[in-house]
Amino acid sequence: MTSNFQSKDFWAGSVYVAIGLAALVIAQDYKMGTAARMGAGYFPTVLSGILILIGLASILRSFTSKGEAVGRIQLRPLILVVGSTLIFAASVRFLGTLIAVPLMCLLAASASRLFRISLPALGALALLTAFCVLVFQMGLGVPLPILGSLFGA
Amino acid sequence: MELISNLGLGFATAFSFWNLAYCLIGVFLGTAIGVLPGLGPVATIAMLLPVTFGLSPETAMIMLAGIFYGAQYGGSTTAILVNLPGESSSVVTALDGYQMARQGHAGKALATAAIGSFIAGTIATVVIAFIAPALSNIALAFGPREYFSLMVLGLVASVVLASGSLLHAIGMIVLGLLLGLIGTDVNSGTLRYTFGRFELADGISFVVVAMGMFGIGEILVNLENETTRTMLSRKVEGLMPTRADLRRIMAPVARGTTIGSVLGILPGGGAMLASFAAYALEKKVSRQPERFGHGAIEGVAGPESANNAAAQTSFIPMLTLGIPSNPTMALMIGALIMQGIQPGPSVISEQPALFWGLIVSMWIGNVMLLVLNLPLIGLWVRMIGIPYHFLYPCIVFFCVIGVFSINNATFDIWLMALFGVAGYVLRKLDCEPAPLLLGFVLGPMLEEHLRRAMLISKGDPTGFFTSPISAGLLFVAAALLISILLPAIRNKREEAFQEEE
Numbered sequence: 001m002t003s004n005f006q007s008k009d010f011w012a013g014s015v016y017v018a019i020g021l022a023a024l025v026i027a028q029d030y031k032m033g034t035a036a037r038m039g040a041g042y043f044p045t046v047l048s049g050i051l052i053l054i055g056l057a058s059i060l061r062s063f064t065s066k067g068e069a070v071g072r073i074q075l076r077p078l079i080l081v082v083g084s085t086l087i088f089a090a091s092v093r094f095l096g097t098l099i100a101v102p103l104m105c106l107l108a109a110s111a112s113r114l115f116r117i118s119l120p121a122l123g124a125l126a127l128l129t130a131f132c133v134l135v136f137q138m139g140l141g142v143p144l145p146i147l148g149s150l151f152g153a
Numbered sequence: 154m155e156l157i158s159n160l161g162l163g164f165a166t167a168f169s170f171w172n173l174a175y176c177l178i179g180v181f182l183g184t185a186i187g188v189l190p191g192l193g194p195v196a197t198i199a200m201l202l203p204v205t206f207g208l209s210p211e212t213a214m215i216m217l218a219g220i221f222y223g224a225q226y227g228g229s230t231t232a233i234l235v236n237l238p239g240e241s242s243s244v245v246t247a248l249d250g251y252q253m254a255r256q257g258h259a260g261k262a263l264a265t266a267a268i269g270s271f272i273a274g275t276i277a278t279v280v281i282a283f284i285a286p287a288l289s290n291i292a293l294a295f296g297p298r299e300y301f302s303l304m305v306l307g308l309v310a311s312v313v314l315a316s317g318s319l320l321h322a323i324g325m326i327v328l329g330l331l332l333g334l335i336g337t338d339v340n341s342g343t344l345r346y347t348f349g350r351f352e353l354a355d356g357i358s359f360v361v362v363a364m365g366m367f368g369i370g371e372i373l374v375n376l377e378n379e380t381t382r383t384m385l386s387r388k389v390e391g392l393m394p395t396r397a398d399l400r401r402i403m404a405p406v407a408r409g410t411t412i413g414s415v416l417g418i419l420p421g422g423g424a425m426l427a428s429f430a431a432y433a434l435e436k437k438v439s440r441q442p443e444r445f446g447h448g449a450i451e452g453v454a455g456p457e458s459a460n461n462a463a464a465q466t467s468f469i470p471m472l473t474l475g476i477p478s479n480p481t482m483a484l485m486i487g488a489l490i491m492q493g494i495q496p497g498p499s500v501i502s503e504q505p506a507l508f509w510g511l512i513v514s515m516w517i518g519n520v521m522l523l524v525l526n527l528p529l530i531g532l533w534v535r536m537i538g539i540p541y542h543f544l545y546p547c548i549v550f551f552c553v554i555g556v557f558s559i560n561n562a563t564f565d566i567w568l569m570a571l572f573g574v575a576g577y578v579l580r581k582l583d584c585e586p587a588p589l590l591l592g593f594v595l596g597p598m599l600e601e602h603l604r605r606a607m608l609i610s611k612g613d614p615t616g617f618f619t620s621p622i623s624a625g626l627l628f629v630a631a632a633l634l635i636s637i638l639l640p641a642i643r644n645k646r647e648e649a650f651q652e653e654e
Binding site: 058 | 614
């Protein structure tokens with residue numbers, strides 16, 4: 001009987017119910033109002049209720065019909081790619097784009113099975129960094145430091 | 154003739170130097186990014202959207218539209234050459250297009266796609282010019298009740314006509330609606346779901362959601378089944394179709410255009426459904442249906458015209474009603490709102506230069522596509538050859554910089570990362586993120602119209618059924634939902650979406 005708990009329907013339903021419940025609880029802090037004069041809490045409460053119902057329906061379906069099992073979540077690309085954006089967000093003001101951009105791209109690229117440091121890859125990286133500085137920072141004026149506070153800028 | 158003077162205004166707007174220039178840049182960039190495998194039009198537009206922030210509304214929309222059909226066309230090129238459809242609507246093109254390419258007729262397939270798209274785009278543009286003003290006149294009479302019902306119908310239709318689980322599609326819409334509520338409630342000023350973060354007071358930018366779910370989320374999915382692609386040939390020859398070829402594609406192009414134009418107008422309809430329907434029709438009317446799947450030129454001409462026509466006419470509900478029928482149009486609506494324009498029936502009368510300029514520029518964009526793409530095919534082929542493990546770090550970079558530049562806040566990068574993870578996990582659970590984006594964009598409008606409607610009827614929900622238009626719209630929505638639950642139609646729907654396998 002393990003298959004039911006591994007099915008996509010079961011997990012998707014659980015996600016809906018969890019988010020719906022959270023939204024429902026939070027919405028109770030907002031004014032409900034009446035049907036004629038809806039407060040800030042009215043529509044969110046209705047939506048959360050619908051979401052919970054859909055979630056329950058999905059969970060129910062996972063027990064009545066045989067669904068597909070959830071595929072393996074691959075953690076390596078998830079951590080490396082998402083992590084690279086987070087590290088960029090956290091470090092760009094300190095390191096500056098000149099370091100943070102290549103750092104992010106290298107980290108993201110290392111998620112690939114085909115990743116290897118090669119001359120064309122490094123060239124592309126340098127090109128992308130130059131593009132960032134020339135087009136986004138100098139051209140479009142995106143307010144990010146080229147050299148971060150690490151360099152006393 | 155009002156139409157002529159309107160079109161005159163459109164030509165004057167579209168032919169201004171900068172609008173022409175941005176249209177060209179849009180078409181070029183859209184195609185260039187659209188040919189890259191693993192990047193659909195939604196991700197392409199979301200990535201390039203920040204570039205248009207500084208432009209005037211007309212120019213921004215003209216450029217975005219250019220990016221959109223550029224990306225659409227670029228996707229077909231990739232589908233034909235490497236059998237990797239970047240989006241669902243070019244899945245069908247890949248069936249026969251790739252076979253043609255394998256038999257050495259890649260040039261002919263590409264030319265067919267280009268010519269078919271051009272003819273379809275031209276006719277669809279005329280359709281928009283005629284239908285959109287009429288539709289917006291009707292919609293001007295709509296009150297909040299009718300609007301609410303229309304949005305419900307639009308959301309229901311987008312679910313019914315899309316592939317995949319009905320239950321999950323509705324779930325994703327509701328989830329999107331909830332996400333759309335984050336921020337300050339316009340009526341009471343209450344901060345909702347902001348978790349004490351002042352950055353969330355203005356709500357989440359739809360660019361953050363789109364880039365996270367479609368940009369980052371897609372990368373994570375693509376990295377799962379990373380394979381080295383084999384490119385057929387680096388040289389594409391024999392671009393010019395012969396007179397006999399042209400004769401053979403004329404009828405399929407005409408049929409495809411008709412199907413596409415009609416399906417594109419429907420709320421929830423769009424390019425994918427149109428190309429599937431056109432392919433099925435071509436197969437049915439063909440005297441040699443067995444040729445389909447083995448490089449039938451009609452199997453490229455019909456669906457390609459259909460998806461281009463539908464892509465074009467799906468602008469009609471977006472421009473006249475403010476209702477997006479697909480995620481791409483949801484992005485367009487978001488872009489309009491960012492430009493300070495409230496989408497809806499008043500756009501035509503209040504922003505005539507924007508509306509008519511956009512329509513005329515669609516046709517100009519189609520000419521540019523035709524002129525640009527065939528000679529530049531060598532460049533596109535080179536771009537397709539860029540390996541994905543070189544490509545996706547660049548996509549990450551563009552997403553991060555693009556998201557940052559909306560508010561110049563690193564907070565948005567954190568949010569995008571969150572949506573990236575959510576996009577990946579939800580896809581693993583068979584919950585497609587497209588309906589979520591529709592719900593997200595429509596959420597605030599839906600609530601506003603519901604509130605007003607209920608205020609008018611003093612809290613009595615039967616008001617939605619006593620207004621004939623509103624009742625009719627809700628009836629159609631209900632009928633659609635019920636019809637799909639009936640076993641016979643359900644099987645048919647599954648069959649229609651099975652063809653891609």
